[in-house]
Amino acid sequence: MTASPPVAPPAFGRFFLPGPTDVHPEVIAAMQRPMIGHRSGAMEQLLAGLDAPLARLFRTSHPILVGTTSATGFMEMAVRNGVRHRALSLVNGSFSERFASLVRACGKECIRLDVPLGCAVEPDMLRDSLRRTPVDAVTVVHSETSTGVLQDVAALAAVVREFDDVLLLVDAVTSLSGSPVETDQWQLDFVLTGSQKALALPPGLALAAASDRMRERAKTLPARGLYFDLISFLEATSKHQPTNTPAISLLYALQTQLARIEREGGVEARWRRHEAMRRHVEEWCERRGVTYLPRDGRRSWTVSCLNVPQGRTAKEIVGGLKQAGWTIGSGYGPLKESTIRIGHMGDHTIGALEELLALLSGLLA
Numbered sequence: 113m114t115a116s117p118p119v120a121p122p123a124f125g126r127f128f129l130p131g132p133t134d135v136h137p138e139v140i141a142a143m144q145r146p147m148i149g150h151r152s153g154a155m156e157q158l159l160a161g162l163d164a165p166l167a168r169l170f171r172t173s174h175p176i177l178v179g180t181t182s183a184t185g186f187m188e189m190a191v192r193n194g195v196r197h198r199a200l201s202l203v204n205g206s207f208s209e210r211f212a213s214l215v216r217a218c219g220k221e222c223i224r225l226d227v228p229l230g231c232a233v234e235p236d237m238l239r240d241s242l243r244r245t246p247v248d249a250v251t252v253v254h255s256e257t258s259t260g261v262l263q264d265v266a267a268l269a270a271v272v273r274e275f276d277d278v279l280l281l282v283d284a285v286t287s288l289s290g291s292p293v294e295t296d297q298w299q300l301d302f303v304l305t306g307s308q309k310a311l312a313l314p315p316g317l318a319l320a321a322a323s324d325r326m327r328e329r330a331k332t333l334p335a336r337g338l339y340f341d342l343i344s345f346l347e348a349t350s351k352h353q354p355t356n357t358p359a360i361s362l363l364y365a366l367q368t369q370l371a372r373i374e375r376e377g378g379v380e381a382r383w384r385r386h387e388a389m390r391r392h393v394e395e396w397c398e399r400r401g402v403t404y405l406p407r408d409g410r411r412s413w414t415v416s417c418l419n420v421p422q423g424r425t426a427k428e429i430v431g432g433l434k435q436a437g438w439t440i441g442s443g444y445g446p447l448k449e450s451t452i453r454i455g456h457m458g459d460h461t462i463g464a465l466e467e468l469l470a471l472l473s474g475l476l477a
């Protein structure tokens with residue numbers, strides 16, 4: 113038996129999976145620092161230093177919770193602390209479907225508003241639904257990573273505010289930091305994200321902001337559980353304490369990534385870069401006659417979901433790129449064969465995206 117030779121890791125910038133995304137070498141390097149005690153002054157200092165940049169990222173004056181869990185954990189936090197009896201779940205793909213399943217899994221009633229894959233829920237549909245069925249919360253996925261659809265959360269939030277005592281719980285996993293999320297201005301009650309998508313960190317952290325309404329609602333709910341209890345998270349966060357032993361190395365990575373975001377010019381510069389990447393793919397598609405799954409105006413800025421051209425297969429396209437050293441995603445769930453997904457999020461550049469699209473042109477020629 114001979115050991116297989118070590119394979120050199122591909123250079124940064126060629127990994128366009130829509131999560132986990134490519135992590136910049138500077139961020140990887142930050143994780144090599146030695147451990148600190150999770151109840152030490154050093155930890156308190158580290159967490160205190162995250163406050164301001166995180167608030168700027170979430171566009172909120174509320175504290176940002178940082179948890180050691182994948183994003184699904186904070187989806188559960190949203191449900192356990194935000195849904196009293198019954199939620200309306202807007203379902204337009206696999207991750208919004210997961211939000212609906214979580215409502216039921218936490219023992220609450222779930223009413224679904226389904227739209228076909230590739231579509232968004234429009235504000236009028238939401239208003240009709242809320243008029244017909246009283247609920248106390250609405251779940252929505254802002255950028256549905258499985259279909260590349262960007263919901264108009266600002267407009268949906270305005271509709272929710274027309275109703276009394278209804279909270280809006282938002283999964284912003286592939287939107288936050290890649291396209292505008294205005295937590296306070298849009299009056300969102302719970303906004304959550306994970307580390308390994310648009311934030312371009314390794315997986316393992318979830319982050320969230322909660323409104324005053326959400327905090328008051330949580331206080332009245334008896335079965336909040338322990339690990340995802342919003343009230344104890346808020347208490348610990350106000351003292352710059354972690355709730356439990358956190359993934360310390362990932363906190364180093366987060367600290368470094370927040371500094372890199374500020375260096376880029378803040379979250380708005382990041383939005384502009386992602387919008388430019390989306391436009392780039394749109395223009396390429398127009399030139400090549402390739403079509404999108406979502407319609408114009410409802411396309412995610414971080415993940416482009418394209419229909420596989422006639423006579424081709426997703427497997428052949430994804431495999432061809434793989435051979436050239438590049439990674440994109442095939443379709444997700446029921447769209448596995450019929451679509452491909454380019455995750456141009458996090459720290460990806462227009463330059464690398466151009467290289468990728470040139471390769472894709474060659475493959476489709």
Ligand SMILES: *Cc1c(COP(=O)(O)O)cnc(C)c1O
Nearest residue numbers: 131182183184207257285286306
């Ligand atoms: C990836 C993703 C999730 C789930 O993330 P995990 O970190 O795997 O739990 C939830 N919502 C959206 C929109 C996602 O893209």
